[in-house]
Amino acid sequence: MVLRLRLYSALYPSWGPICLFPRSFASCSGNPASCCTMPQLGLLHGRAWAVLFGQLRRPPGAVCIRAVHSHSQVAEAALATQLKPHQEKSNFIIKTPKGTRDLSPEQMVVREKILDMVVSCFKRHGAKGLDTPAFELKEMLTEKYGEDSGLVYDLKDQGGELLSLRYDLTVPFARYLAMNKVKKMKRYHVGKVWRRESPTIAQGRYREFCQCDFDIAGQFDPMIPDAECLKIMCEILSGLQLGDFLIKMSWKDVRHEMVAKKGLAAEVADRIWDYVQCHGGVSLVQQMFQDPRLSQNKQALEGLGDLKLLFEYLTLFGIAEKISFDLSLARGLDYYTGVIYEAVLLQTPAHAEEEPRNVGSVAAGGRYDGLVGMFDPKGHNVPCVGLSIGVERIFSIVEQRMKTFGEKIRTTETQVFVATPQKNFLQERLKLIAELWDAGIKAELMYKNNPKLLTQLHYCENTGIPLVVIIGEQELKEGVIKLRSVANREEVAITRENLVAEIQKRLSES
């Protein structure tokens, strides 16, 4: 058992500090209010010191108050021998849960840029926003994920409903559609999902990560929404400038669609595989139709119909060359019902000095025509097709690239710093900065009564603030403010009335 000693100030009037000796560190953070009942604390009123020790778990009756004020040294010494309070402090590890992480301000800037770009693409394609709770009723997620069901995080049964953290954004979307009887919807959703990935099978994967999903629900003419999803994948991956990429379609699914759904003979399907092994989307389909064994086979033509249609649309979108077929690709999740696709970055590094990276899939999607029906009491289905962008992987690529090139990231957007060269100018600085804030200008100052001018200017250089306004005795006397450009250190005096307009002019020019 780990035992610790902590000193805390009491939170109650007329009290001095209190020493706490919890027997179990985890059970007590040292806050007296949560370790003792108020009547017990009342016994110590007016005393300067107290030693509390014992079993600090609730109920609070278990707390012992042994020594007050003059007896504290004795008690402390006795306990120190017995409990070794100072030693094992390094055992107290502050960390985030396994597989999770904080995002630092630098990481947040990169993350936000990526998400902005992704969301603006989704909006460009007419998608509406939607949000769902982080957890669902456990039964909503049951039997949706096949082999992966064991990776769902369940909440503890604390009375009431049994809940699970969402595993993806697709199942909650289908639940939303069924619950609200929505038959048609194009929505995007950016949010965190949670998966209890085992670190042995998936090194470096996070257990909490962000997904960006775009989905089209509804009964439409074939392959039009499917083609748009692939177009969106291409727009996002091009827009993020991640280097060359390819979208791989699962051949197993394509074959199944043709054979099981369109009734194509298995031999004919396998003959088609001879073609699709060669990379190259539409030209490939054209080649196939020039093969008399296929083009003169009515069954083959019908079986190939959807594929032909899809590649026609992809050609019109100018992205057919980005699509290829893959024999090894298979649906990871149970709910997919059609062809699935995955976007992979190609391994040629953009710059010679960069290390080649193996990042695997950065986006995936497919059709799931049966999922909504699993929620609907009458089994009514709403056909759906969608895609999910794996922003964590994209994020780590962009982050690594920025590190390689030593790019400096600004973590604030502050435009103006309010500085003074003199002492006792806090009041003037506060008045001035309030004027800037009220005019919508992003401004900071130092929370010091008398900061040094050099410290203030250094702060601007270090954090990338472009402008400094300086107010001192001289400026106050002359009714002006000095406006300084951090980049070239040029200073001009401006009347107070014109200051905001001049700053806005400078900011709009830069």
Add this chain to the structure above:
Amino acid sequence: MVLRLRLYSALYPSWGPICLFPRSFASCSGNPASCCTMPQLGLLHGRAWAVLFGQLRRPPGAVCIRAVHSHSQVAEAALATQLKPHQEKSNFIIKTPKGTRDLSPEQMVVREKILDMVVSCFKRHGAKGLDTPAFELKEMLTEKYGEDSGLVYDLKDQGGELLSLRYDLTVPFARYLAMNKVKKMKRYHVGKVWRRESPTIAQGRYREFCQCDFDIAGQFDPMIPDAECLKIMCEILSGLQLGDFLIKMSWKDVRHEMVAKKGLAAEVADRIWDYVQCHGGVSLVQQMFQDPRLSQNKQALEGLGDLKLLFEYLTLFGIAEKISFDLSLARGLDYYTGVIYEAVLLQTPAHAEEEPRNVGSVAAGGRYDGLVGMFDPKGHNVPCVGLSIGVERIFSIVEQRMKTFGEKIRTTETQVFVATPQKNFLQERLKLIAELWDAGIKAELMYKNNPKLLTQLHYCENTGIPLVVIIGEQELKEGVIKLRSVANREEVAITRENLVAEIQKRLSES
């Protein structure tokens, strides 16, 4: 026990649909892959139909395969009698967990506007972004919330660490500071938090809700960061145009600061209460200092020092009149160490036709100088002050106001709709819309081979799309596109090369 019948397509090549009769609906969604092992499914290879029934919970050994192809009718009939598959379907309730909700596209638009406004204010004050995981190690949250600790959501022990969903954004921030030994930071964080609020004690409160926090950590000259936090509260509440508001400071805390920390006699503190009962910030403090019983009392002057300083700064920020003292206000959470404050909306409705609303607190904050030290192994403290905006309440006010005034909300940002008056123009529409998307224009079309023109135009009117581009036989022959303004129904013909430029010009003018 609820029993159901469902029909699903098999996911494997050469299979036809499979009928599943799970004994317990919750245990099986009807997906054969999760109900049978692959070898068992293999037995059915090449057959068109299968009936599976029995106890479908894993282990999969419990699954029975009884009838294939020709025997299916017999098996189905027998089971139908025995299991009553069709009847109790209405018992299956699709819902979100208690205390949570989905946000519809309309609600998302309102939410995003509010969050944008809040975040832009935080950035105006130089805050950096930060993100922390949705859950923390359970011990990180232990004993931080006093009476409210029972409201923390714990995750189920599925092996490994014991985890809890975060209860607020403040404790994770303090954990981040201690973990990374950060001594100074101004950060904002927008994120969801989870509290197992009991509906009997808190009607209408959500168990999942969004918080917007701004905090200043670090050792600074007194009351400057505190005043900025209050300024931010005022800027946000003014900016959101929620009507008149007031920030109430807990008198209990102010009194404690003066008596316990500055050594003011309790009688003198209570004399000050005579003053602060009257609403009115800085003038109040001035009045106090004119009272000879206080101004000639050295102890009183010292005790009042921080309060005087704070109101000086609030006056410079132009917000002193927004602050008043409240005797009933008390810290809800254990970790606050100084004066706490809460913003409340005043009940006068902005418009006569609106109902007066009782919305309570919409923002709160205070000082928590001891929290970081609770995480630090050596107990090193980092003084902190911050605020939290209760966006859920603000959101419900704005939503209600929009309903009252019948404001229509656009849920997409689509700028242009690509339409055709003729049949067989899908290919031309797809080519055209790809051009628009690639030029960064937000565009939509109908996922139909041959939609009616009227349907297309109605869609634009209903969803607020301002522009329509129309391509038909005539336009194609003349090499032009018709550009139609939805508002005034005016149409002009534009050459294809000039289309994007003309659209961008129109959009920038509107």
